[in-house]
Amino acid sequence: MAATKTAKEQKYDRQLRLWGDHGQEELENAHVCLINSTASGTEILKNLVLPGIGAFTIVDGHKVSGEDVGNNFFLSNNSIGRNRAQAATELLQELNTDVSGNFVEESPDKLLDNDPEFFHRFTLVIGVQLPESTCLRLGSVLWNANVPFLVCRTYGLVGYMRLVVKEHTVIESHPDNALEDLRLDQPFAELKSHIQSYDLEGMGKKDHGHTPWIIIVAKYLEKWFSEHNFQLPKNYKEKEAFKQLIRQGILKNEKGTPEVEENFEEAIKNVNTALNPTKISNGVDDLFNGEQCNDITSQTPAFWVMTRAVREFVQNDGGGNLPVRGSIPDMIADSEKFINLQNVYREKAMQDASVVSKHVESLLQSVGKPSESISEQDIKLFCKNAAFLRVVRCRSLAEEYSVETVNKDAITCSMDGADGEMVLYLMLRSVDRFYQQHSRYPGVYNYQVEEDISKLKLCVNSLLQEYGLNVSVKDDYIHEFCRYGAAEPHTVASFLGGSAAQEAIKLITRQFVPFNNTFVYNAMSQTTATFQL
Amino acid sequence: MELLLISLQSLQFLLDTCKILVIGAGGLGCELLKDLALSGFRHIHVVDMDTIDVSNLNRQFLFRLKDVGRPKADIAADFINGRIPGCNVVPHFKKIQDFDESFYRQFHIIVCGLDSIIARRWMNGMLLSLLVYEDGVLDPSSIIPLIDGGTEGFKGNARVIFPGMTACIDCTLELYPPQINFPMCTIASMPRLPEHCVEYVRMLLWPKEKPFGDGVGLDADDPEHIQWVYQKSQERAAEFSITGVTYRLTQGVVKRIIPAVASTNAVIAAACATEVFKIASSAYIPLNNYMVFNDVDGLYTYTFEAERKENCSSCSQVPQDLHFSPSAKLQEVLDYLTENASLQMKSPAITATLEGKNKTLYLQTVASIEQRTRPNLSKSLKELGLLDGQELAVADVTTPQTLLFKLSFTS
Numbered sequence: 001m002a003a004t005k006t007a008k009e010q011k012y013d014r015q016l017r018l019w020g021d022h023g024q025e026e027l028e029n030a031h032v033c034l035i036n037s038t039a040s041g042t043e044i045l046k047n048l049v050l051p052g053i054g055a056f057t058i059v060d061g062h063k064v065s066g067e068d069v070g071n072n073f074f075l076s077n078n079s080i081g082r083n084r085a086q087a088a089t090e091l092l093q094e095l096n097t098d099v100s101g102n103f104v105e106e107s108p109d110k111l112l113d114n115d116p117e118f119f120h121r122f123t124l125v126i127g128v129q130l131p132e133s134t135c136l137r138l139g140s141v142l143w144n145a146n147v148p149f150l151v152c153r154t155y156g157l158v159g160y161m162r163l164v165v166k167e168h169t170v171i172e173s174h175p176d177n178a179l180e181d182l183r184l185d186q187p188f189a190e191l192k193s194h195i196q197s198y199d200l201e202g203m204g205k206k207d208h209g210h211t212p213w214i215i216i217v218a219k220y221l222e223k224w225f226s227e228h229n230f231q232l233p234k235n236y237k238e239k240e241a242f243k244q245l246i247r248q249g250i251l252k253n254e255k256g257t258p259e260v261e262e263n264f265e266e267a268i269k270n271v272n273t274a275l276n277p278t279k280i281s282n283g284v285d286d287l288f289n290g291e292q293c294n295d296i297t298s299q300t301p302a303f304w305v306m307t308r309a310v311r312e313f314v315q316n317d318g319g320g321n322l323p324v325r326g327s328i329p330d331m332i333a334d335s336e337k338f339i340n341l342q343n344v345y346r347e348k349a350m351q352d353a354s355v356v357s358k359h360v361e362s363l364l365q366s367v368g369k370p371s372e373s374i375s376e377q378d379i380k381l382f383c384k385n386a387a388f389l390r391v392v393r394c395r396s397l398a399e400e401y402s403v404e405t406v407n408k409d410a411i412t413c414s415m416d417g418a419d420g421e422m423v424l425y426l427m428l429r430s431v432d433r434f435y436q437q438h439s440r441y442p443g444v445y446n447y448q449v450e451e452d453i454s455k456l457k458l459c460v461n462s463l464l465q466e467y468g469l470n471v472s473v474k475d476d477y478i479h480e481f482c483r484y485g486a487a488e489p490h491t492v493a494s495f496l497g498g499s500a501a502q503e504a505i506k507l508i509t510r511q512f513v514p515f516n517n518t519f520v521y522n523a524m525s526q527t528t529a530t531f532q533l
Numbered sequence: 534m535e536l537l538l539i540s541l542q543s544l545q546f547l548l549d550t551c552k553i554l555v556i557g558a559g560g561l562g563c564e565l566l567k568d569l570a571l572s573g574f575r576h577i578h579v580v581d582m583d584t585i586d587v588s589n590l591n592r593q594f595l596f597r598l599k600d601v602g603r604p605k606a607d608i609a610a611d612f613i614n615g616r617i618p619g620c621n622v623v624p625h626f627k628k629i630q631d632f633d634e635s636f637y638r639q640f641h642i643i644v645c646g647l648d649s650i651i652a653r654r655w656m657n658g659m660l661l662s663l664l665v666y667e668d669g670v671l672d673p674s675s676i677i678p679l680i681d682g683g684t685e686g687f688k689g690n691a692r693v694i695f696p697g698m699t700a701c702i703d704c705t706l707e708l709y710p711p712q713i714n715f716p717m718c719t720i721a722s723m724p725r726l727p728e729h730c731v732e733y734v735r736m737l738l739w740p741k742e743k744p745f746g747d748g749v750g751l752d753a754d755d756p757e758h759i760q761w762v763y764q765k766s767q768e769r770a771a772e773f774s775i776t777g778v779t780y781r782l783t784q785g786v787v788k789r790i791i792p793a794v795a796s797t798n799a800v801i802a803a804a805c806a807t808e809v810f811k812i813a814s815s816a817y818i819p820l821n822n823y824m825v826f827n828d829v830d831g832l833y834t835y836t837f838e839a840e841r842k843e844n845c846s847s848c849s850q851v852p853q854d855l856h857f858s859p860s861a862k863l864q865e866v867l868d869y870l871t872e873n874a875s876l877q878m879k880s881p882a883i884t885a886t887l888e889g890k891n892k893t894l895y896l897q898t899v900a901s902i903e904q905r906t907r908p909n910l911s912k913s914l915k916e917l918g919l920l921d922g923q924e925l926a927v928a929d930v931t932t933p934q935t936l937l938f939k940l941s942f943t944s
Contacts, residue, residue: 011590
């Protein structure tokens with residue numbers, strides 16, 4: 001048993017360093033449904049099977065054609081004529097024996113007719129190359145069942161993704177450039193007394209040069225406060241003056257030249273960010289003011305119970321601040337000074353987390369739930385990430401497609417830079433229209449390309465008119481989309497495969513932040529854009 | 534399918550004639566081979582000096598557990614050739630430095646999926662050395678386009694280089710800042726982080742205790758070695774009340790592990806392969822010339838034109854100036870070559886023509902020559918007989934060509 005775990009840990013080592021064992025567990029408990037195992041579909045699944053998703057089910061009623069084999073790595077010549085779902089499942093399953101692969105030889109439309117609840121069992125449904133009508137039907141079923149839906153398509157040199165999820169909460173967003181939580185502008189009691197235990201003037205040379213910069217900034221801030229009416233250095237001029245104050249504190253040798261004290265240089269360098277006032281971001285504030293946070297019931301998910309508990313902490317115990325994060329960056333210092341300082345922050349963080357814990361307990365009690373329903377570990381993780389909480393809410397497909405609620409502003413504004421990605425979105429909507437009218441996509445056969453141009457143009461114009469969009473689409477795009485012939489070039493499908501799979505992983509692991517809600521990839525210019533439609 | 538995107542003529546070229554070289558058969562390489570094969574390319578060579586490791590299997594999908602220990606290039610080629618009939622991938626279980634111009638010259642396009650900046654720079658230098666100038670004018674038929682991809686966790690980039698025309702790897706060397714190592718005094722006497730404890734064991738304790746015998750170096754791939762380092766790191770950490778030393782952290786520090794997933798590699802390789810297709814088919818304007826990708830928060834890309842550096846040490850064809858006082862020691866010149874952000878050489882060998890003869894001033898990579906030339910480091914440039922305006926030739930692992938520098942004395 002231990003050997004197997006080590007083998008898996010070895011295999012997944014490189015990704016465990018990104019989302020941890022707990023993220024991997026979520027992945028291994030997930031069951032993803034892929035509709036249509038075209039190249040785009042199998043590329044998406046490949047990037048979910050390799051990292052060890054628990055299970056996948058391919059829904060596809062098509063038979064494998066010669067064309068399919070030409071761009072799909074997970075179909076081979078001897079799969080021609082066989083059911084595409086089954087053929088693809090075999091070659092995908094082969095990638096990773098930890099994963100359980102299944103298939104259903106059925107069109108999604110049939111399933112929606114006969115057994116729409118079939119889709120309720122999945123962690124996530126990914127729909128690939130779906131005609132508009134199927135997409136909207138499926139979208140409605142999944143929206144009502146609260147199953148996240150990821151729509152993907154490759155069309156010539158264009159890639160497209162649409163995420164449809166009512167509400168997705170993220171505790172571990174792992175922001176790239178997070179500011180530290182040092183509280184230098186309002187040191188808590190234990191930090192204050194720790195700072196007081198230092199006597200910079202009375203120290204020996206070695207200690208002086210190995211005092212953490214946080215202490216140095218804190219000490220000089222005290223000086224500054226007494227001379228500036230307890231106001232933080234606010235503008236460039238004052239910050240420079242503050243830096244000078246610190247610089248003067250560098251020890252000098254007998255000749256009067258300053259010694260090399262790297263910790264003081266660090267202090268000076270960090271002044272700009274260290275003196276940022278501690279405050280709660282607008283994003284987190286919005287969460288505190290939201291409905292879910294206000295109305296706690298027995299149905300309320302743990303995320304919102306904890307958000308409310310932290311809000312209680314902020315208002316009652318934290319003096320308007322979030323629980324202390326507890327981490328500090330590395331800095332020049334001797335081991336003892338650094339560890340002691342780190343422990344001051346860590347212990348305060350633990351203290352704050354246990355106060356939050358009490359709030360969680362009383363909230364759970366008030367709705368008749370046992371306190372064990374949210375673990376100490378979860379609360380600690382939540383507190384550590386309190387400043388980085390994120391919530392993604394996507395509009396439904398119905399809202400996007402309805403004339404009453406279409407996001408006209410987003411579309412018109414993005415069309416200002418006429419050669420951006422929004423025009424590609426409009427073209428995709430237009431070819432869908434074409435499909436509805438002619439039961440095929442434009443230009444699939446060479447001889448159709450020319451005659452379809454005028455037909456497609458009519459679709460574009462009727463689309464713009466129906467939605468009241470006062471924009472113009474250059475003829476070049478209409479010609480280009482006819483030439484594409486609804487082709488699915490492998491490299492574009494593969495780009496989309498990587499992009500979509502990672503969004504799926506974000507949804508499943510609840511780590512990192514998914515896009516909201518429309519993503520367009522232009523393989524010609526190698527540019528992308530995200531719109532909220 | 535490609536017929537609708539490019540002309541029949543272009544497609545024939547792709548299938549019958551076009552020769553592509555893929556460098557690396559790892560995370561990016563596997564994806565590249567698949568992408569190229571399914572885009573119609575039939576003549577593909579792949580070079581990789583590595584063998585397969587278990588930790589590759591989460592993304593290098595051409596390999597299976599049974600392949601562990603075998604050469605990546607060989608297994609990758611076999612898999613692709615088996616899955617896509619008609620495709621002929623030729624593997625080379627070699628280092629890129631094992632080949633010379635005659636090998637590289639045969640390819641129409643070269644695409645790199647490397648994990649080393651040194652290797653990238655070498656490839657860059659190789660393609661620059663193939664350029665033919667007639668009367669100062671570049672012969673376009675001597676240009677071999679280089680598509681370069683790189684990934685790290687959820688970040689990646691793809692770039693298109695036309696050697697001699699667009700920015701080369703060295704033009705933008707500052708985009709790859711040198712790896713920051715921990716200061717020795719921190720490691721030796723003032724550890725604060727678990728990483729410091731591991732580095733202490735790796736750099737100081739291992740050479741001292743020689744736990745697996747005399748002359749047995751730390752093999753980062755040997756689990757027994759890592760286990761030893763892990764235990765000793767824990768002891769070191771306990772001494773200083775440092776928490777957080779785990780086996781995973783230990784391994785990460787010793788092997789300088791960069792986290793990796795299938796998805797980022799898929800995206801970047803696909804972008805690169807699209808560029809290969811565009812260039813080979815002459816059907817679309819290639820990426821001009823650098824795309825950056827990051828999907829930590831949503832999906833973000835940024836595309837820009839990296840500019841050529843006028844005095845690029847590799848592609849500008851102008852000997853670089855070295856400004857030193859005649860009393861400066863050769864060591865200072867050596868330090869400049871290694872520390873300067875635009876040069877970042879690893880172990881440069883410096884030669885000069887003195888009294889009509891080629892003299893090696895300092896060379897590190899051969900022990901006997903290193904010993905013989907070491908005293909030169911503490912001699913001044915004047916003492917060594919070097920003159921103002923003198924040309925110095927510098928060789929280094931970061932480039933296949935010798936770089937020329939012009940010594941310019943300051944007063």
